Amino acid sequence: MGAATMTASTPARSRSAARVGINSRAVVMAVYLIFLLLPIYWLLNMSLKTNTEILSTFSLWPQSPTLANYATILTDPSWYMGYVNSLIYVVMNTVISITVALPAAYAFSRYTFLGDKHLFFWLLTNRMAPPAVFALPFFQLYSSVGLFDTHIAVALAHCLFNVPLAVWILEGFMRGVPKEIDETAYIDGYSFGRFFVKIFMPLIASGIGVAAFFCFMFSWVELLLSRTLTSVNAKPIAATMTRTVSASGMDWGVLAAAGVLTIIPGALVIYFVRNYIAKGFALGRV
Amino acid sequence: MEKTVNHKAWFLVLPVLVLVAFSAVIPLMTVVNYSVQDTFGNNQFFWAGVEWFDEMLHSKRLWDALGRQLIFSAVILAIEIPLGIFIALNMPKRGFWASFCLILMALPLLIPWNVVGTIWQIFARVDIGLLGATLHALGISYNYTQDAVAAWATVIVMDVWHWTSLVALLAYAGLQSIPDAYYQAAKIDQASRWSVFRYIELPKMQGVLMIAILLRFMDSFMIYTEPFVVTGGGPGNSTTFLSIDLVKMALGQFDLGPAAAFSIMYFLVILLISWVFYTVMTNLDKRQGF
Numbered sequence: 001m002g003a004a005t006m007t008a009s010t011p012a013r014s015r016s017a018a019r020v021g022i023n024s025r026a027v028v029m030a031v032y033l034i035f036l037l038l039p040i041y042w043l044l045n046m047s048l049k050t051n052t053e054i055l056s057t058f059s060l061w062p063q064s065p066t067l068a069n070y071a072t073i074l075t076d077p078s079w080y081m082g083y084v085n086s087l088i089y090v091v092m093n094t095v096i097s098i099t100v101a102l103p104a105a106y107a108f109s110r111y112t113f114l115g116d117k118h119l120f121f122w123l124l125t126n127r128m129a130p131p132a133v134f135a136l137p138f139f140q141l142y143s144s145v146g147l148f149d150t151h152i153a154v155a156l157a158h159c160l161f162n163v164p165l166a167v168w169i170l171e172g173f174m175r176g177v178p179k180e181i182d183e184t185a186y187i188d189g190y191s192f193g194r195f196f197v198k199i200f201m202p203l204i205a206s207g208i209g210v211a212a213f214f215c216f217m218f219s220w221v222e223l224l225l226s227r228t229l230t231s232v233n234a235k236p237i238a239a240t241m242t243r244t245v246s247a248s249g250m251d252w253g254v255l256a257a258a259g260v261l262t263i264i265p266g267a268l269v270i271y272f273v274r275n276y277i278a279k280g281f282a283l284g285r286v
Numbered sequence: 287m288e289k290t291v292n293h294k295a296w297f298l299v300l301p302v303l304v305l306v307a308f309s310a311v312i313p314l315m316t317v318v319n320y321s322v323q324d325t326f327g328n329n330q331f332f333w334a335g336v337e338w339f340d341e342m343l344h345s346k347r348l349w350d351a352l353g354r355q356l357i358f359s360a361v362i363l364a365i366e367i368p369l370g371i372f373i374a375l376n377m378p379k380r381g382f383w384a385s386f387c388l389i390l391m392a393l394p395l396l397i398p399w400n401v402v403g404t405i406w407q408i409f410a411r412v413d414i415g416l417l418g419a420t421l422h423a424l425g426i427s428y429n430y431t432q433d434a435v436a437a438w439a440t441v442i443v444m445d446v447w448h449w450t451s452l453v454a455l456l457a458y459a460g461l462q463s464i465p466d467a468y469y470q471a472a473k474i475d476q477a478s479r480w481s482v483f484r485y486i487e488l489p490k491m492q493g494v495l496m497i498a499i500l501l502r503f504m505d506s507f508m509i510y511t512e513p514f515v516v517t518g519g520g521p522g523n524s525t526t527f528l529s530i531d532l533v534k535m536a537l538g539q540f541d542l543g544p545a546a547a548f549s550i551m552y553f554l555v556i557l558l559i560s561w562v563f564y565t566v567m568t569n570l571d572k573r574q575g576f
Binding site for chain 2: 024025028029032033035036037038039040042043046054055058060096099100101103104106107108110111112113114116119121123124125126127128129130131132133134135136137138140141156157159160163164167217220221222223224228237238241242252255256259262263265266267269270271274275
């Protein structure tokens with residue numbers, strides 16, 4: 001789809017008449033956004049149908065819209081607790097990642113110290129580590145320390161890729177803050193802790209916002225580790241969704257409804273940080 | 287910016303070090319441990335040396351998976367990077383429509399990966415999915431559970447759907463940092479649209495584009511959940527990428543030794559390629575004085 005629009009609109013753009021330019025831009029964006037939204041719309045469509053309607057008739061919109069699928073999920077604790085579990089460990093992970101990444105990013109952005117470059121790359125390598133490599137050792141490690149099937153286990157496991165990312169993003173933002181600000185604050189008698197919390201953190205607020213957004217995002221979407229490390233008490237929604245495969249075949253309606261519900265937290269987060277994202281993306285390096 | 291030499295800065299890095307050591311070094315050592323030992327059950331291990339590495343290096347299964355993986359990552363980068371730049375160039379610069387596009391584009395990024403798989407599984411089915419049914423109605427034979435080509439096409443389109451926005455958002459951020467004066471100067475010089483792109487926009491996007499390429503390479507190289515949900519690695523082994531193969535081996539068949547040797551080599555390949563990217567990237571940074 002993308003290739004077709006590219007060839008169709010490039011000649012129009014190069015003619016560079018302003019109005020044609022704007023229109024072709026709008027067309028490109030419209031086509032792309034439709035491409036993005038169509039599968040999501042189809043999921044929504046499915047979630048509002050009963051399973052019999054899905055399998056018997058093919059229609060572009062629900063013939064008899066029903067909320068029965070959502071009712072199934074929201075009234076059954078084994079379903080909705082999945083959402084609660086996911087949100088608990090995602091928030092824990094975001095808080096832990098940002099808290100430990102802030103001082104480290106400050107150190108990398110301000111000081112040269114023994115082995116700093118190697119350390120920075122070593123941190124990044126953990127972002128490159130395939131979760132599949134770590135699934136089994138994690139399972140054994142957390143079982144042996146008695147953390148298996150707890151929220152904190154998943155939160156800590158996700159730190160593997162979120163902490164390096166947070167350090168990387170925050171370091172980019174902190175480098176943009178002039179060093180004179182630190183020095184002036186120290187001359188004014190601020191201690192390191194007070195300066196960091198009162199002056200420095202507000203300055204890089206949008207950076208913290210962007211880093212938190214990415215931590216939330218990568219922890220929320222990850223399945224392999226969170227599924228491996230949990231069985232009942234901390235089972236994430238993503239793993240619960242595999243339940244819809246039963247002996248009587250797939251319950252497509254409930255599966256679709258569960259999918260739609262997993263999109264909502266992400267959509268809310270995007271809505272709240274939308275200004276940070278535009279600004280943050282531009283200011284920092286990520 | 288000039289940095290001061292201060293070895294006490296290690297204390298600031300310490301929390302990260304402890305945390306990552308717990309969640310990365312200990313598991314990694316477990317893997318190394320398994321890779322050089324053999325077991326007959328009962329937790330009794332025997333030294334096996336490089337036996338597993340040798341076996342894996344001569345395993346056709348591993349090389350096939352690696353080949354599929356490399357093709358997949360190359361195709362993904364070849365489509366997503368140009369398309370992402372193209373989308374970024376067409377995005378509204380500011381105002382309501384800019385945030386409107388940003389929000390909608392970020393949406394696929396925040397959908398859990400298995401749900402992305404589910405969405406496409408439903409969307410591409412011939413009986414109940416819009417895409418599958420449309421293609422079927424057009425008379426194109428398409429069945430991603432039986433036809434390897436269709437399975438590949440589905441997985442690639444899915445990844446493009448899922449991740450192009452990330453590239454576009456990064457490129458967009460790079461474009462936003464270009465001062466208006468640059469464009470005005472180009473206009474005075476009567477520069478063509480192509481030369482504005484080639485000599486102003488592309489160099490300014492270089493930094494973020496390297497990040498985009500690095501992120502997309504790493505993530506596509508470790509892709510697991512989405513193809514696993516849609517195709518389960520099939521039909522046959524045609525979409526069994528490295529991670530899918532590894533999980534099959536480690537958690538499915540519990541072949542700890544070979545799986546551990548596989549893990550280490552897998553990790554080293556990613557590390558090597560990423561190190562090349564990283565070195566190129568930091569050199570670019572230095573030259574541009576970021």
